[in-house]
Amino acid sequence: MTRAAVSFSTGAASTGSAPAGSQTMHSQALAAALAQLDNVILGKSHQVRLAVACLLARGHLLIEDQPGVGKTTLAHGLARTMGLAFRRVQFTADLLPTDLLGVSVWDAAAAEFRYHAGPIFSEVLLADEINRATPKTQGALLEAMEERQVSEGGVTRPLPDPFFVIATQNPAAFVGTSPLPEAQLDRFLLTVTLGYPDARAERTLLETGGRVLTVRDLPPVLNAPLLTAIQREVDGVHAAAPLLDYLQLLARATREHAALAAGLSPRALLALLAAAKAWAYLAGRRMVLPEDVQAIFPALAAHRLPVRDPSIRIGDVMARVLADTPIP
Template identity: 80%
Template sequence: MTASSLTTPPVTIPSVERLQHAAAQLDDVILGKGHQIRLSLACILARGHLLIEDQPGVGKTTLAHALSRTLGLGFRRVQFTSDLLPGDLLGVSIWDANTREFHFQPGPIFSEVLLADEINRATPRTQGALLEAMEEGQVSEGGVTRPLPSPFFVIATQNPAAFVGTSPLPEAQLDRFLMTITLGYPDVRAERTLLETGGRGQRVRDLPAVLSGPMLLAAQSEADRVHAAPALLDYLQLLARATREHPALVTGLSPRALLALLAAARAWAFLAGRQMVLPEDVQAVFGSLAAHRLPLRDPGADIRSVMAALLRDTPIP
């Protein structure tokens, strides 16, 4: 199944045009990172959470803030440190002596976009406090379950594990992130532009909103309906089986991860203005979706090379 053998009528709804406008606006702020920007937008469309892994100073926080501004969503940032407590994130119930009852003071997690900055500097207990929120879209405190805003999206940044004072995220928490991306250093042209024009902080603060919360929810529903043909589902299953049988991997993609891959591929196709998922869409999102879900038997091996081999060697029905 190839692009040339399929008729894929274009999606013409306004939300696609707005999302493409959003991508162009972000391209003007996060220079030279068009693929990562589109992966981030696809992650949001697929109702997933995003983990950005890289060293300090390459634009992780700038990307998170620019995404929230462009999508017209409320934004809160929490600096994860070793002394951050779950209550600092979720909120606490405070006793009111006058009314003789507890009143809940919501924490910063009650926002549409939460930036968990340097998440692996916090203790495992605080990292775990995010699990229910990311999976269920709600917070339980004091025996009461409180829904989070909709849409709700977590962007977490993570420093390399070799950095001092970091605690690796457990596998259960990593699996809650739909995608992992790495920004890396800018290319020569982008870096020169930064030197000539200065940082992009003020430009991020001045970004106009291209969408809104209700518009994003509508776009997510449209992306859910992008068609996946039976042959495309065959391809997904072949990829999953290849990960489960690969000698370099401890475990392969789970059924939940396979569903996530389909959702991400639908979102990528939607961003391209199509109503049908192609194998190219799966291949475009596969690396960012699978890298953090495929543990290597040899920690010194290169997971990117393994995934490239998987895509190369798995036949397209």
Template identity: 80%
Template sequence: MTRVPAPPSPSTSAAAVARALAQLDGVILGKPGQVRLSLACLLAGGHLLIEDQPGVGKTTLAHALSRTLGLSFRRVQFTADLLPADLLGMSIWDAAGGVFRYQPGPIFSEVLLADEINRATPRTQSALLEAMEERQVSEGGVTRPLPDPFFVIATQNPAAFVGTSPLPEAQLDRFLMSVTLGYPDARAERTLLETGGRGDVVRELPAALDPDTLRSARREVDAVYAAPPLLDYLQVLARATRDHPALDLGLSPRALLGLLAAARAWAYLAGRTMVLPEDVQAVFPGVAGHRLPVRGGVASDVLARLLAETPIP
């Protein structure tokens, strides 16, 4: 009789990530899919965009993530009068020393919450581009590295709301994934009514991870195996987006790399060491939705049909 080998025991990092996921599910009620996508995005080393109307828990999710990850956290409320220097910092003249001294801005934190990012002007929005892509800030001819890890979690109101400036495609592409929370189900909403919200719960959350454990988990995510047929499937999906009549743009090579990283993180959260096609399908809407402008129709419907019609090699 052939003995089937037992699956490997989860590492210390994987066990900590599992505890973090369970803790987040206990705070963000009725949204397990969005919570898992958000954690997968951060494990993949990406930045997260949370899109929805005010009052459905976008900021609560961002706060809960930062508390659970055990990272330093700064929140910046984006408004029309916010300047790039308010975010990045500036050099201030020190009269006593006779020199300019750099005063770091709130971007020098491990988790930056850019709240209502599309209420700021395009000039301030673009100040994030270098930081999100290169993990550094250039000011006054000097380049300064950002902390490691460095995550941007941005919330965004619907474009139809008054006082919003749409994020340009280059800015949207810096976000690995986007999620939409939507209204809570009846059971979760009743719990909110009975408990008075989740603010106090979030403030008391213990850290389930620390920076060293998070970096270890990210290395394990990078090591999740993607077989050649899986890479074939990714390329078939990319070609399908580029040829689809309802899409103005297709997935770029950078977006395709992001899709693979997110699929690896999703597989890791499932306790596997190999990426499966269903991992790609699970994260595809979150990775592609904000990158692919739809010409008529609803984006989620177009992406769902594209996944259904694309064969798995």
């Protein structure tokens, strides 16, 4: 990482139009938010940081793991800490798109249809076990994620701002799952896997009966207006020309890799830049370094890069791509 820091030590970094004082306040608020989440999701600081970066980059998050490792706790804790309205929808095989998006019902007294909004009209929506729903319902959610609006009965209704979807997905081997197609997976900015806690974190859970700090105890550290202001500052994080060269080299490496059936698309490359800006902002910088790209790359690329041979681990491929791609 030292090489990256030296290569990008020159050039003016853009800090946007926000005063330095507000940036300091925002950084302090984010640091407090991360610390609070670390007290709830024990031993998973990197995954927590990825989730926050995803929110700052205006993306959506996919959490892939087995039940019982803290996926719902992370989603609810993030919403509480950020001061955002939270709704949870349990995805099942009989869930209909209208159950999610809402429906217009005839009001005989008023002689008109009245729209009853669905749970998707929330600032943070947890789509729990998304791959248990039918492709039609999955598609309804993902369309809203892309357009950030819902169209029903000829009327288009904007979704809240911010609007953040956290979807959890069971392993494909589980009974009753319908895997998300590649085009739908691409709508998620990042994918994270929580995995089992380490021995120290697990022992703390055992000693406290899992009551280290419950989600209901969490006070809001931020709020929606403050978060949107921070998101605008993230947009203004500077990416120098050599950094853009590095992104293109990474994309070319994935497109030409023999083990991959397809590489990163231009849309994925834009997503990588946005996520790297958020990661740099969390590090207290207003300029993207290659180390930011490297830190975010596995979570961004894992669900976008199909391997030709199922026996090949995508993690090994991504590690090799990062190791072999030169930094300009």
